[in-house]
Amino acid sequence: MKFVIKIDDYVYGEKETIWCELFSMLEDKDIYASIGVIGHLSLVNFKVNQDLKMKSLPRKVEIWNHGYEHERGEFLGQDLSRQLTQIAKCHNAIKEIFGYEPLAFGAPFNDYDENTVNACCELGYKYFFGAEYTKSVNAIKLDNLLTFETSKFYEEDEFYVNPVMSRFKKRYATAVQNGNPCVIQIHPRRWNLSGIKTFSMILDYIINDGGDFVSLSKAQSNK
Numbered sequence: 001m002k003f004v005i006k007i008d009d010y011v012y013g014e015k016e017t018i019w020c021e022l023f024s025m026l027e028d029k030d031i032y033a034s035i036g037v038i039g040h041l042s043l044v045n046f047k048v049n050q051d052l053k054m055k056s057l058p059r060k061v062e063i064w065n066h067g068y069e070h071e072r073g074e075f076l077g078q079d080l081s082r083q084l085t086q087i088a089k090c091h092n093a094i095k096e097i098f099g100y101e102p103l104a105f106g107a108p109f110n111d112y113d114e115n116t117v118n119a120c121c122e123l124g125y126k127y128f129f130g131a132e133y134t135k136s137v138n139a140i141k142l143d144n145l146l147t148f149e150t151s152k153f154y155e156e157d158e159f160y161v162n163p164v165m166s167r168f169k170k171r172y173a174t175a176v177q178n179g180n181p182c183v184i185q186i187h188p189r190r191w192n193l194s195g196i197k198t199f200s201m202i203l204d205y206i207i208n209d210g211g212d213f214v215s216l217s218k219a220q221s222n223k
């Protein structure tokens, strides 16, 4: 069975200990994962401190564009030119920081519309998290989403804290029956080091069960 690890909300220069630990764990296991970068906050940190440790990502980690401001309504309901601007701004931030040109997009809060997909196509993106409106870009379907973090609500936003093994085990059984690919969506920006340990055990559990962590090109499927 194919699994995609969709890591949300990476901010360059923030919580480096957590990210370094996560990336070295992924490198040790030699598995694919994809990481969504928030453009604006990352660029601000990059400009004020260019001596940070995080110069490169593990070999199998792909970067995806997760929007520039990462605000509610950044994409959903906005006109095409506004959406083009926001996607291009995050794209340029990623290019400046990592020297990497992302080919995939995932909207903040997975909130998007037809203009978002059209903007990504216009900018030459190859992969899109979500299957709605995706006729001319490869969709990474989110209909089999496996989540296992605890969460807290603050005003209207949900903040995710550490992954929970019992929650994972309960949901994994259903996820493996729901078909390919299963997308594991996580928010390590909110974790502490014990969260990384739990996630490592979760990955081992899936590996022992024969799960295959794949790149976006292997996971994609046209609607």
Ligand SMILES: [Zn+2]
Pocket (backbone or CB within 6 Å): 008, 009, 066, 070, 107, 108, 109
């Ligand atoms: Zn996000």
